[in-house]
Amino acid sequence: MSTPERLIESTRALLWERGYVGTSPKAILERADAGQGSMYHHFKGKPDLALAAIRRTAEEMRATAAGVLDGPGTPYERIEAYLRRERDVLRGCPVGRLTMDPDVIASAELRAPVDETLGWLRGRIAGIVEEGKAQGQFAPGLDGGEIAAAVVATVQGGYVLARASGSPAAFDAGVRGLLSLLTARTS
Secondary structure, three states: OOHHHHHHHHHHHHHHHHOOOOOOHHHHHHHHOOOOOHHHHHOOOHHHHHHHHHHHHHHHHHHHHHHHHOOOOOHHHHHHHHHHOOOOOOOOOOOHHHHHOHHHHHOHHHHHHHHHHHHHHHHHHHHHHHHHHHOOOOOOOOOHHHHHHHHHHHHHHHHHHHHHHOOOHHHHHHHHHHHHHHHHHHO
């Protein structure tokens, strides 16, 4: 792996573990096994490197979600597959966790890939809900955007509840609850 790649991957891991403030240039260089001047040779500084890492994490999250949401099955089955897909629930979402970092939220540049990714996810799920409505699988009165917001809120909130309790049970309960509401609406 090239030095810039090691720097980006190390920053991604540290942002997930420690957040932006807790990710020092020294920690990045140590984890990347890179020399002291490497970061500044390849990036303008910590914000530039963090932006590259956040973009990479956002791209990975979109690709993972698209792999499930664009997969086989009915609209309900694809939403269910997204909600039930394998996750490290107790680690939380690497993109969603950035919304709790005051330095990321204060920076329009660092916040943009986070907001764009969550917006993309809501849009993709809203489209699937609309597809399900057109097929008669979901009630015609459902608002795709609102259901998509509920799906994203369930996942992100489920991570928070699971981390707070130290158990994935809270995440799983939220997923089951939302799916039961979607199932009830299809009857």
